[in-house]
Amino acid sequence: MHRLKTHQKVVGAKQTAKVLENNQAEVVYVAKDADERVVRRVLELAKERNVPIVMVETMAELGKACNVEVKTAAAVVIK
Template structure:
């Protein structure tokens, strides 16, 4: 998943939304336990950009997979 991508990823809601707007994301991961507003915002932005959106299990797990020490609601693989 994200580990294989190495450094070609963005981590965090703001970074993912910014990258979606710039058109540099190939796939988005968003956590089902994220705040409802954040979850909907990321999913909607991914749909508008035509980027596949994968539901991740938990913010804690996604943070660990991304190599950050804090839970994260969203992450994206860069093109």
């Protein structure tokens, strides 16, 4: 997850989905404890577009890895 701090990224499920829709995603990170309804679209888009999905244990851990102060359900590294 070190790439999240050094690469250009987008944080949040809605924004992550937009990056995936625009075919700009390199890798997607999804928190295992995120609400399924929140991350469902992100997971579907990533699978459709063959973007690697990295599952992270908690939203708090993913938020910290993204260098944001809030819990995060999903994040994406941009190509």
